[in-house]
Amino acid sequence: MEQLGIFVIFFASIFTSNILLTNFLGMCSYLSVSRELKTAWGLGIAVVFVMTVTSVANYFVYYYLLVPLKLEYLQYIAFIVVIAALVQLVEMIVDRVSDRLYAALGIFLPLITVNCAILGSSLFLVIRKYDLFQSLAFGLGSGIGWLTAIMALAGIRSKMARRSKVIPALEGPGIVLIVTGIIALGFIGFSGMVQIN
């Protein structure tokens, strides 16, 4: 665990330790918003954005507030509160700054507040004892990893909607989970590259 390079962490969190495909976090929105590439992209970008910001913010909250006061056991509450507040703040800033960006992200931002992958990334950076820059790399990488996974699924699903005959019993979440499993198996192929846990 000693001093992993930030690029190692960045690439590992995209490919070998993808937060969605290896830890199965953030499944609910992954399953429900992956029907079309366009919406998947919107949600994915919003996740990248929020995950990066909250990882860094929660790093500060943990090491500069909870650790000095010996309140590590309160990390869950503290992290969730910070995530909720930051999402609100980000939403307001985006609303003010760019109508176009707000139109693309606006409806997804509140959804993300309750995305467990966001909380998960904050918890992992504590468990894995990352420093500030590692946390930044991990947050950004995990976000991009999540985006990669949902885009892959959305691509496959939109193609399947046109071409494939899925047996009725497996329609919807059933076939999506099977596809996800196969994507996850595919990502195991990367595991020789880098490894963080």
Next chain:
Amino acid sequence: MNAFLIPALSIAGLTTVLAIIILIAERYLMDYGEVDLHVNDKTFHVKGGNTLLNTLKEQKVFIPSACGGRATCAYCKVKAVSGFSEVLPTEIPLLTKEEIEANVRLSCQIKVKNEAAIEIPEELFRIKEYRATYELMRDLTYDIRLFRFKLIEPAHIDYKAGQYIQFRSPEYGEVSEPVYRAYSMCSRCEDKDHIELMVRRVPEGIATTYLFDHLKVGEEVVFTGPFGDFYLRDTDRRVICVAGGSGMAPIRSIMMGMTSQEIEQRQPIFFFGARSRRDLFMVEEWREMERTNKGFTFVPALSSPEPDDDWTGETGRITDVISRHVRDFSQCEGYLCGSPGLLNACVEVLVSQGIPEERIYYDKFA
């Protein structure tokens, strides 16, 4: 002692700091100041940052909206001339390609943030906000009620039979902000100082719970209107009305608005669909109307009568009942009101029988 105090205080401190940051951000980021909004040739000075629909409502300009800003009814379309963002993802499913090119937007989705200009039909300025007193109630079935209101200010309302109003359900109990819901008037339009609504109780519905459980006789209510283009067209074609449940409301208004000459000439027939006997209401009133007006026919039909309903009238799907009663559809117009399922089924049947789609009229509230 500290073991309890420090954690509580630090979490409280953290949330307070975050709350203050959000409040400051809201104060400075969300404050767009006063902006000019040009509507046709008028100019309003409005507070920026709100949706166009609500901004106009504050200026007493009422754009029709049946869904209450949820981007489902698509009634609140206006022509945005300048000053608005690009088309939003929530609008795209409800706008046609031509509308997007013509800058037509959903006023419940776009926000007024800077100087902007829109165009609306001139008649929308005629829509007013009314105050009225809740006068009396009549239970029609176990879940449908008729509400009667007497107008206070303005004291009279001019509307075409079949149009609807937007009822304002105020804050009560755990409901923290007013909501607007669309209800068709079921009253005689010549009675200009009263309106009547037929409302079906929606389980957990904000406005219907208010009407059924909270509103007391004598209390004041607020509504805006009249809205909608569901009214009797001035032709000499035969009138075919189909309704289910509280969808009877505008049909009742339309029928009461027809003169006996018109009725004799246009031979209106009204199909009313209900599940079983207990969902059927006002049958006597309609029978009375049949007796006093030559040419009018009322056909109640039950889709699944209970064994002890003792029902001898029509049964089965309302669409089949229509086909059994009307032979020649070529010179007919359709007036429909009811659930989306009923509307779709009836439009399909009437079109397949040869009534052009533009001669079938209905409101989409759901």
